[in-house]
Amino acid sequence: MAIKRGRKCKIEAISGQDTLENRSNIVSALGVLATKVVATGESLWFEGETEDLPPQIERAIDHYIEESYAKSVTVLPLRRPDKSDDLNPEAQLDPDNIRQSREVIGAIVIEQIETDLPKEVIHPRIDLVYEHTARALANAIDHQDVFLMPVWQTIGKSKWLVKARQLPKTLAVAGGLLVVLLGLCLIPSDFKMKADGRLNPVEMRRVFAEQPGDVVQILPDQTPAEQSGDQIKVAQGERLCVLRNTDLQIEYEQVYGEYSATQRELDEVVQQLINNVGLSPTDKTSLELTQGRLEKRIESLEKQLALVEEKRERLTVTSPIDGIITSWDIKRQLQNRPVQAGAVLMEIADTSKAWEVELSMPENRSGKVDAARKRLEPGLRVTFILAGEPGTQYEGKIVDVADRSQVADDQKQTVKIRVALDPGVSKQIEKRPNMEVTARVFCGKRPLGWCWFHEAWEWLQKNVFF
Structure with a gap:
């Protein structure tokens, strides 16, 4: 059986087969044949002779016979029955005499492979099959075309919910859902934006190589008083390493x-x-x-010599601030290593002064932080926990927000936010530079449902509604 979709017919079912392979040669050829026959609106009775057939049907039937080896093929266009026929179920539909004005909705194909019964014998059987097939297919198409049919089917299957025995349970569940929805819409909650970051001293500098070269000397010998465990203290201007540039x-x-x-x-x-x-x-x-x-000439050479001497002086790298070297195992990392100009050699931090948290706020959340700073105050409250101490919460306030976003290590756009620690918090924390932090920025009060599901709504706005 084939169903007409637009101008083409698609094979939907074959007797004796549970599944169809639409890309197979036989199914494809049969679909083409049904399409050509339905286009003419006339029935096709093929018993081996093609002389009287139109050229387009002759080519289609020849191609199908080559694939299927059928002895005879009958293709009958299925037309939608009249409403008067539905009121009179005993009236039979004659595929040869049915009025041509009725809409063609598909086709039925009958083929004989092993036997070759004459048309007079098989015609009464085809009439019966044609009648039931036309009525069933028309009803199925009308049923499928009903607007929101899957919704009405679901509602129809759910009618047991309002029966007498189930009605109290249904009302209880509906009431509970209504209470939950009202709670999500009316109960206010803290609206917080989550972000990851790092805890570092405010005075922290990266040390760069100003000239390319090979690292040949790292730090002078440190006295025990100048060392704190594995941390090496340095003073501003102190030599850190020496490069060699041949x-x-x-x-x-x-x-x-x-x-x-x-x-x-x-x-x-x-x-x-x-x-x-x-x-x-x-x-x-x-x-x-x-x-x-x-x-x-000597005056020119003296200027050249001064420039070269200045470059040579830059081969000696010095500390920009007082502090400790926070980079790990720098002697092993840098000794005899070739570096380029601008390469980061190490980091130095003054741990004796103030500390701050630097957050990397995802760009899709930064807009809410900006709006809250304008609506409430610039110094929004921030609560955070340390990765090594997740059971204790600390607080601080925003002191600065970057004017532009930048790409983070995970290739996502983020906005940098600096957070100053509340007085007394710095003394409570066992601090180490670059400690991982998870923070939440307070952005005012919002309904509980919005606090929980705002990102799902924004995803729908971006990927569905836009």
Whole structure:
């Protein structure tokens, strides 16, 4: 049996087969044949002869016979019965004499493979099958086309809920759901935005390599008083490491060598002018010109030498602040390692001063934080816990929010937020730089349902409604 969908017919069922493979050659050829026959509106009785058939049907039947090896094939367009036929169930539908004005809704295909019964024998049987098939298919299509049919089916199956025995339970459940919905809409709750971050000293600096080179020396020897466990204390301006740049050393030696040679040449010219023995006016003038040229050359070489010397000084990396080195095992990490200009060598933090929390707020939540800062106050309250101490909550206030977002390590857009710790909190925490923090920013009061499901609603707005 084939059902008409638009201008084409699709094979929906084959007797004796539980499932259909729509991409198979036989099913595809049968669908094409049904489409061609339905387009004409006339029944097809094929018993081996194709001379009297239209060309498009002849090609379709030949292709199908090659695939199926059927001896005879009958294709009858199924037309929607009249309402008068529905009022008179005993009236039979004749596929050959049915009025052509009725809508074609599909086709029924009868084929004979092993036997070859004549049309006079098989026709009465086809009439009976045609009648039931046309009525059943028309009713199925009408039933399927009803608006929101799956909803009405679900409601129809749920009518047992309002029967006398189930009605009290139904009312109780409905009342409970109503109370829950009212609670979600009316009960106010703290609206908080969650974010991850790090606890670090306010005074914290990264140390960069200003020149490319190989690390050849790391830190001077520390006395026991200057060490605190594995932490190394350094003072501002103290040498941290020394780099070696072979190209820079060669450049320095070339410039210095040229400078020395030029200086010696200048000294000789000056000495000749001072002695002034046997010099003609022409020779004296030539020596004075040479002296001027050499002095300008020396002046240029001195500037080059100063620039190279400045680059050499930058090979010695010093501490920008007082503090401790927070980077782990720097000697093993950096010794004899080649680095490029701008590479981070280590971090130094002054742990004796104030600490702060730096949050990475997801961009889709940062807008609510900005709105709350405008509506309530800039210094919103923040509660946070430490990864190593999840049972204790600490508090602080927002002191700054970044003007732009940036890409985090997980490739998501985040907005940086700085949080100052409340007085006394810093003394309670056993602090270490870069401690992992989970925080919640208080953004005012909102209905409980919005606090719980606002991200689901925003997902629908972004992916469904937009």
